[in-house]
Amino acid sequence: GIFVEVNSNSISVTYNTVRTSGTSANFGIYFSSSNSGTATNNNINTSGTAANPVSHGFYLVNSLRNNITLNNITTSANNSFGILFQKSNSSNVTGNFITTTGNLSFAVQLDTSGNNSIYNNVFNTTARHVNITGTTSNNFSLDAITARTNIVGGSNLGGNFYDNSTVGGQAAYSLTCADADRDGICDASLTHATNNVDFFPLAAPPITCGDLSTAGQNYTLRSNLDNESTCFYIKADSVTLDCAGFAVRYANASSGYGINITGYNSTTVRNCNFLQQNSSVHYSPGIFALR
Numbered sequence: 001g002i003f004v005e006v007n008s009n010s011i012s013v014t015y016n017t018v019r020t021s022g023t024s025a026n027f028g029i030y031f032s033s034s035n036s037g038t039a040t041n042n043n044i045n046t047s048g049t050a051a052n053p054v055s056h057g058f059y060l061v062n063s064l065r066n067n068i069t070l071n072n073i074t075t076s077a078n079n080s081f082g083i084l085f086q087k088s089n090s091s092n093v094t095g096n097f098i099t100t101t102g103n104l105s106f107a108v109q110l111d112t113s114g115n116n117s118i119y120n121n122v123f124n125t126t127a128r129h130v131n132i133t134g135t136t137s138n139n140f141s142l143d144a145i146t147a148r149t150n151i152v153g154g155s156n157l158g159g160n161f162y163d164n165s166t167v168g169g170q171a172a173y174s175l176t177c178a179d180a181d182r183d184g185i186c187d188a189s190l191t192h193a194t195n196n197v198d199f200f201p202l203a204a205p206p207i208t209c210g211d212l213s214t215a216g217q218n219y220t221l222r223s224n225l226d227n228e229s230t231c232f233y234i235k236a237d238s239v240t241l242d243c244a245g246f247a248v249r250y251a252n253a254s255s256g257y258g259i260n261i262t263g264y265n266s267t268t269v270r271n272c273n274f275l276q277q278n279s280s281v282h283y284s285p286g287i288f289a290l291r
Contacts, residue, residue, distance in 0.1 A: 001046075003030045004037060011037040021047045025054040028073065031088075035064045039071060048077035055080040057098070060088040060113075070095040078102040081131075082123075085113035089136075093118040095151060099125070106131040110196075114138055120151050120202075124163035129173075132193040140198035145185055150202055154184025158200025162190065164218060175220050179203035182222075209248075211235045221246040226277075229256030237265045243272035251284040252277040258286035265291075 001020045004011050020026040028044035046055035057073035073082045082098035098107040107123035114136030123129040141159030148157045162173040177186035186201040207219050209227040213235035224247040225231055231250045248258045258274035261267045274286025
């Protein structure tokens with residue numbers, strides 16, 4: 001990986017692809033006693049081959065005032081965090097996509113670290129999104145909802161987007177939270193620990209008929225949909241469409257499908273009610289799949 005060690009201050013680490021693996025501890029980017037640095041637009045992927053290797057994506061220890069922005073961070077080993085803070089304070093973490101797949105691998109682990117600002121990130125984990133040890137305070141949202149496009153395409157900035165955490169931790173809060181006014185902000189806050197609250201968690205933006213084009217993305221409906229012909233076109237691999245029991249009314253005026261899956265793999269469609277509206281329109285199945 002990339003190591004930035006003692007008294008290496010104001011270092012910029014940008015536009016790198018970092019892949020690490022092995023039978024011993026390995027880190028994508030490591031800041032030790034390094035202050036006022038920047039890490040942005042990096043692609044970091046860590047893994048391990050021993051029983052319990054430590055393979056953190058980004059590891060900060062005894063470091064202050066760093067900016068971690070616009071990175072894609074993935075860890076696949078157990079006990080391996082997207083970002084680990086140890087006695088590291090006053091840093092900004094924004095605009096990052098963090099995915100962890102191992103057991104007890106949190107998106108963010110804060111160990112005796114405080115006054116960090118962590119917002120407008122996507123946390124996609126199989127453990128808790130955020131885990132905190134110690135009694136410090138950190139900020140997980142802006143002070144107020146701000147009209148500006150957020151990381152998942154919603155119209156307001158606030159806190160973070162909490163994706164499909166399913167094993168041993170919190171539910172996928174952003175996919176299930178109430179958003180009565182559909183402003184892209186969950187109606188209720190999310191508490192990680194005392195004095196560590198996301199006051200404005202990002203809600204899943206409303207899904208409309210059109211292209212589903214982000215690989216690996218889960219799309220969840222929040223209302224019924226209507227379309228004149230085909231409602232959804234799959235345009236990437238490993239897309240999941242969860243209609244959450246809502247209806248997809250299609251082929252209202254001309255032939256079409258509820259969802260067209262042509263040329264892509266590993267699509268999941270669940271909890272959908274596909275309703276063809278015009279009975280005079282022929283050959284319009286709810287799901288059309290062709291490789």
